Amino acid sequence: MVTTIAFDVGETLVSDTSVWAGWADWLGVPPHTVSALVGAVVAEGRDNADALRLIRPGLDVAAEQAAREAAGHGEHLAESDLYPDVRPALAALRAAGFRVVVAGNQTARAADLLRALDLPADIVTTSGEWGVAKPDPAFFARLSAVADAAPAEIVYVGDHPANDVFPASAAGLRTAHLRRGPWGFFWADTPEVAAAADWRVDSLTELVSAIPH
CATH class of the missing domain: 3.40.50.1000 (HAD superfamily/HAD-like)
Known part of the structure; x- marks a missing residue:
């Protein structure tokens, strides 16, 4: 039961629309670029954070998120x-x-x-x-x-x-x-x-x- x-x-x-738009603003690319790359990594069965690393190779996502928080661009809902x-x-x-x-x-x-x-x-x-x-x-x-x-x-x-x-x-x-x-x-x-x-x-x-x- x-x-x-x-x-x-x-x-x-x-x-997740606002999440990816926030990352696009932070990385300096159009939102549709992030969305398209997320789609690409999804199709390949990869982690969605890999979409961000395609924009900025070697990106430490956790460290970058901490930097966003410190700059007042952190999580919101x-x-x-x-x-x-x-x-x-x-x-x-x-x-x-x-x-x-x-x-x-x-x-x-x-x-x-x-x-x-x-x-x-x-x-x-x-x-x-x-x-x-x-x-x-x-x-x-x-x-x-x-x-x-x-x-x-x-x-x-x-x-x-x-x-x-x-x-x-x-x-x-x-x-x-x-x-x-x-x-x-x-x-x-x-x-x-x-x-x-x-x-x-x-x-x-x-x-x-x-x-x-």
Whole structure:
């Protein structure tokens, strides 16, 4: 029996548009250049940070992010960054009796920014607070502990097969693949995702009718 629905953050709940636009401004290139390069590395199965290193070879992304923070151009998150289906979907899932957890690969500061949005969720946390990130199995073990639910009672919802669907499934969780964002669209119809995901959805609002409760 599913008791908990857990969500990835980037390109699941939050659009990364402002993230990449911020990096474009910082690196002095047009936003469409960064977007195109992100698409290119996605198609090759590479880390999205490699898109930034194509612009500035050898870039230390963590150090550069610290420099952005120091210059007042660090992380920010606004209501406008949320996808339109987020609030109604999370609220509907809670009303249906599910525990709703937000847990993705973000910094500890991002956790504070997410909590400030007052989402209809029972728990909001990030890998930065836990000290372990997806696809490490320890991330999903921590999620199970925080949610106080067995892995098989949790559905993990995300757009990225390699970070979300595959490792969550391997850890014993149920999974829902969201066809959203570059990773979600690119791998949506692959046999691997079809085999690993318990559900495949185009919108978060589909979850409340798709998952038995």
